Amino acid sequence: MDHGERRERLGELAPDLLDELDSEDEEDEQVLSDLPNVDNYDEVRMRAAPNPNGPWHIGHARMPAVIGTYKEMYDGSFIVRFDDTDPETKRPDLDAYDAILDDIDYLGFEPDDVLRASDRLDIYYDHARELIENGGAYTCSCTGEAFSELKNSGEPCPHRDKDPETTMTEFEALVDGEYSSGEMVLRVKTDIEHKNPALRDFVAFRVIDTPHPREEAEKYRLWPMLDFQSGIDDHLTGVTHIIRGIDLQDSAKRQQFVYDYFDWEYPEVVHWGHVQIDEYGVKMSTSTIKQLIAEGELDGWDDPRAPTIKSLRRRGIRGEAIVESMVGLGTSTSNVDLAMSTVYANNRELIDDDAPRYFLVRDGVELPLSGGPDAGHPPIHPDHEERGNRTIPAGDAVLVEPSDVPQSGERVWLKGYGCVRYEDDALEYVGDDIDVVRNEGVDVIHWAPAEENVSVTMRTTEGDVAGRAEPDFGDATVDDAVQFERVGFVRVDSQDDDEAVTYFSHD
RNA sequence: GCUCGGUUGGUGUAGUCCGGCCAAUCAUCUUGGCCUUUCGAGCCGAGGACAGGGGUUCAAAUCCCCUACCGAGCACCA
Structure with a gap:
């Protein structure tokens, strides 16, 4: 049985199941894995x-x-x-x-x-006080270096056994700005012998002498560290699922100690x-x-x-x-x-279907043109005839890109206009039979009138490119996504009289 | 050094928890063809991966062990 037959069979036997199958199919759109729990x-x-x-x-x-x-x-x-x-x-x-x-x-x-x-410093302070009361934190005046050494050998620092009252007094002094940066921190008491050194008694608050740039916060000097602040806020704001980078792999484990003191439930975590x-x-x-x-x-x-x-x-x-x-x-x-x-x-x-087409000639070479119609009329969008055609006046000369200039004696097809032969440094119209493109390998190129055109600067990831666009490009308005045929999609950034700036999107 | 995590085609991803329907999904990419007055799109086709080695098992991408490689944390940064 192939897929179709199986479906048909299932439809006869158990229409309910088929509906279920269909709804599952729709949810096949789901692109992300399920979040845990x-x-x-x-x-x-x-x-x-x-x-x-x-x-x-x-x-x-x-x-x-x-x-x-x-x-x-x-x-x-x-x-x-x-x-x-x-x-x-x-x-x-x-x-x-x-x-x-x-x-x-x-x-x-x-x-x-x-x-x-x-905006939430007072909230963090309040939780710090509660943590101190529970014996979950202590003020510490070790230098970072000294503490690190003790910690790495799994030894407590002398401040660890401080009674909560002393810690509380010192913490209030910290809040009041009575210490300068580096003199004192508040540490969360975790497990100084934890096998993972990254989790041992981490800093919850430190003093920063530089005022915060926000006016609302410039008075504070005692700032919480990420693991403390973020842990408190996640709980208080009802976050159920935390998604974060692998650089924060140990954060959850650190914050778990704080959550345990408060008897909170830690959110689900996904690391990427x-x-x-x-x-x-x-x-x-x-x-x-x-x-x-x-x-x-x-x-x-x-x-x-x-x-x-x-x-x-x-x-x-x-x-x-x-x-x-x-x-x-x-x-x-x-x-x-x-x-x-x-x-x-x-x-x-997303943009292809809506993007009107225009010609942009970069670094144009001017070639005289004779013997053909007054103008070319390529479609605004090849898939949407109903949107009509453009009008590109040919005049006495056109611009083409240097790499598109044919060998002497060769023909080339100016898109929307017709076939021309290149001879004696000039183009001469030789007809509009498309079979030369289909059967004789004549290249189709884009072009712009030498006289009547719009000057365009195209800004790209590689630098700015200057070019000339066909006059109808003047119809495009700022913010439009358009396609310069054979060049790529661009967004119109500014459009003044005969000067436009576009930003290159992609090919 | 201590600790934690990872390795599926060029790129990304699904599948790994609960082994079998996975000779491995989807997209991008590269590529052949059709169509097309360009590019793109569309349609048809092709290419290309379970890091390596052992083990358990009737059966391993999936479980276990080892190796290699990659990454992260051990900050008074976030």
Whole structure:
């Protein structure tokens, strides 16, 4: 029995099962693996916890793409929580908060709530106090080096046995700003002999002398470390599923100690590996990009050479295409490479059907033309005759790309116009019988009028390219995705009289 | 050094928990053909993978052990 026969048979025997089979088929669309233990929760709730130190690079799209997709799969929710708890070494960039939310919006997702950790210091302090009362934390004035040495040999530091009252007093002094950076920290008491040294008595709070850039938070000096802050917030905001990188593999184990003190249930965790993106010479890290912009190597976050979401956006890559590509990577713990060709393939599928066609001649060579009709009329879209045809006036001369100039005596087909022969440095019309293309191997090329055309700058990942487009390209409006035939898809970035700027999307 | 994790075609992924219907899925990629006045799309076809070695088993991508390679943590970064 082949598939069809089996279906038919099943339909006779058990129509119910067939319905079930069909609905399963529809859900074959599911691209991500199931989240663990979803049934144990009323609602799947997730969070993205970006550090607002700049707009997002492409890799950052993975988090909203994945949790946004899970949100749709499970009818769940997700929040964005800015983990901006280091005013110094990971100093937040005030513009980045909105830039990141804007990027998430571009990807097509809307967070159910947006929080800033720097608004929540008092909450963290309160939980620290409770932890201290429970004997789960102690103030420690060891230098990092000294503590590390003790810790690595599994020995407690002298401050570990402090009574909670002393710790509490010292903690309040920390909160009140009576210590400077480096003098005192609050540690969570875990297991100083834990076989994994990474889990032994980690720092929960430290003093940072540099004020936070946000006005609302500039008064604070005592800042929680990620593992403490994030652990508290995940619980308080009802997060049921945490998705994070393998660099945070030990976080859950550390935070588990805190959760145990509070008698909380730890959320489900999924770890994924790092993403690398091919095709970019520029290193993909926010700080590197920031530096290149500062040095003038890149024009800005949306420079076509920058590996950022803002750049892809300006290049006309739809958020949906980025999301599909990211979701396609799945959530495996091994590191993955994302090929930009996948993103481009996804985007092409989204824009191809709508993109009108135009000719753009790069580095045009001007060739006199004689003997033919006044104009060429190629279709606006080859699959949609109803959209009509363009009009490209031929005039007395046309532009063609240098590599398209035929050998002397040879013919070439100017698309939408007809066949011409190249002789004595000029083109002469020789007819409109398409059979020469079909049977005689005449090449079809694109062209533009030498007189009446639109000057176009096409910005690409490799630099700017100058060209001339056919006059009808003037009909394209800013933000349109169009295809320059034989060149590739571009997004129209600006359009003034006879001057246009386009950003190259992909071929 | 201590600890934790990973390795399926060029790339990514499904399958691994609960061994058999996996001579391994899907996409991208490369490629042949059809169609086409380009590119793309579409249609038909092709290419290409279970890191290596042992073991358990009637049966292993799947379980166990070893090796190799890759990665992560051991921060007063996130």
